[in-house]
Amino acid sequence: MVKEFIYKSHNANYTKQIAKFFAKNFISKYGKNIIFLKGDLGSGKTTFVRYCLNYLGIDDENFEGSPTFTIVNEYDNDIIHMDLYRLKNQSEIEYSGILDYFNKDNGIFFIEWPELLNMKPSFELTFTILNDTSRKINVCRC
Amino acid sequence: MILAFDTSCDDTSVALLKNKNYVNLISSQNDIHGKFGGIMPEYAARSHTETIAYLTKEALEKLNASMSDIEYIATTVGPGLLPSLLVGVSFAKALAYSYSLPIIPINHIEGHIFAPFFGKKLEFPFMALVVSGGHTHLFLIEGIGRYKIIAKTLDDAVGEAFDKVARILDLGYPGGPIIDKLSKTGESDRFNIPKGLGGKKNLNFSFSGTKTAVKNLVNNHSNLSTTDKIDIAASFQKSSIDVLWEKTKDACRENGVNKIAVSGGVSANSYLREMFATECKKEGFELFLPRREMTTDNALMIANIAQFKKSRATYDYFSVEANPRLKIVNYNR
Secondary structure (H helix, E strand, O other): OEEEEEEEEHHHHHHHHHHHHHHHHHOOOOOOOEEEEEEOOOOOHHHHHHHHHHOOOOOOOOOOOOOOOEEEEEEEOOOOEEEEEOOHHHHHHHHHHHHHHHHOOOOEEEEEEEOOOOOOOOEEEEEEEOOOEEEEEEEEOO | OOEEEEOOOOOEEEEEEOEEEEEEEEEHOOOOHHHOOOOOOOHHHHHHHHHHHHHHHHHHHHHHOOHHHHHHEEEEOOOOHHHHHHHHHHHHHHHHHHHOOOEEEEEEEHHHHHHHHOOOOOOOOOOEEEOOOOOOEEEEEOOOOOOEEEEEEEEOHHHHHHHHHHOOOOOOHHHHHHHHHHHHOOOOOOOOOOOOOOOOOOOOOOOOHHHHHHHHHHHHOOOOOOOHHHHHHHHHHHHHHHHHHHHHHHHHHHOOOOEEEEEOOOOOOOOHHHHHHHHHHHOEEEEEOOOOOOOOOOOOOHHHHHHHHHOEEOHHHOOOOOOOOOOOOOOOO
16 A cells, blocks of 8 residues: 655645545545644645545535634534644643543544644645645655 | 633633623733642643632622622633533533522623623624634624624634734744734835735635745745844734725625624734724724723623523523534524
């Protein structure tokens, strides 16, 4: 099985196609999908999740936006969009209570800024800014 | 007298309100660190648990009141982070049960929407712009419980963009107040920061591209001076606040509304306050802004809206539940 895919996107529309392909072919309908999204501010993590959710049946009207401040945005069908950007260390993760969300056998977890999380993801996506409009997206099956 | 709680996100807040008498305590703004023998974690549900009883006691003392003066307990039940919400909701239920008091469950966003009218007479209909770290929403408000979502952000909230831009420019935290302050000396016309979904017919907002535009500026210019950074911050602030105004104005015109109520943390921004006031005057709109202590998350705004929702007070404590996904439901005309 190929473990790593590298995409270069030069516009939002192409990123949308990549996200759709990822959601369609890589995310499993059963079991637990833990998807880490890494990359600098403005590299396109939230936008990528938004496009994945669009494919999974959550249109823009129902998309709750970036979870940076809310930390967790929950959707139907056990879809969770998390962002640990504001959590600074292990004890903040622990006391925030977000680990409880993982006590499930299935679900789709999109996690931005996952560096502090001690768990093995199903996929790790890394976003790199190439220039003002282009991004490299590295998809790694873990 | 209403006793109100809000623990929807980072802050623990407790308020008491009776007629014009009130007290509004917010954990991040009160000097309570000493009482716990250390600095409180910036973010922790544990701190809600540790703080809420202490703040309640202090609030009662400040108004020279006791639990026997309380007629209603109001609490935020959502939306927010579940572990945080649970602290406020559980504490409210426990107190209500012990003292046989009715609970008024409140939607946190509803609290923000009505905060600008605190101490004033409610006037309908109005356009509510809720702008904070987690929200950038426009609602048409036709009465208590009669709400319609007009627009929202498709990605970052405007307050989040302020914080992230401050981080990108290395200006410090919290970004909102810092950018507000620095921008006063900056040249807001020097850099062209695009307005998210600006000029489009769509009333929805987008601030992700605005943030990325700042990121690109920083990536493409090495050795930015402090003056450059301040000018970028000022240009970003102008672009973001201007687009908030343009869309709010369009929403008012489209819906035949001439009153605007701005709330949430970003409503403390001084450029927003001045600019909205000037423009509203030109358009013949009436502007309502919350007092500064009611801009960020606070329990006084929960007590404030609870005054108008006494008919929703219940002794069926089991029906009062934390709901992280609580929505403002569209009212059908």
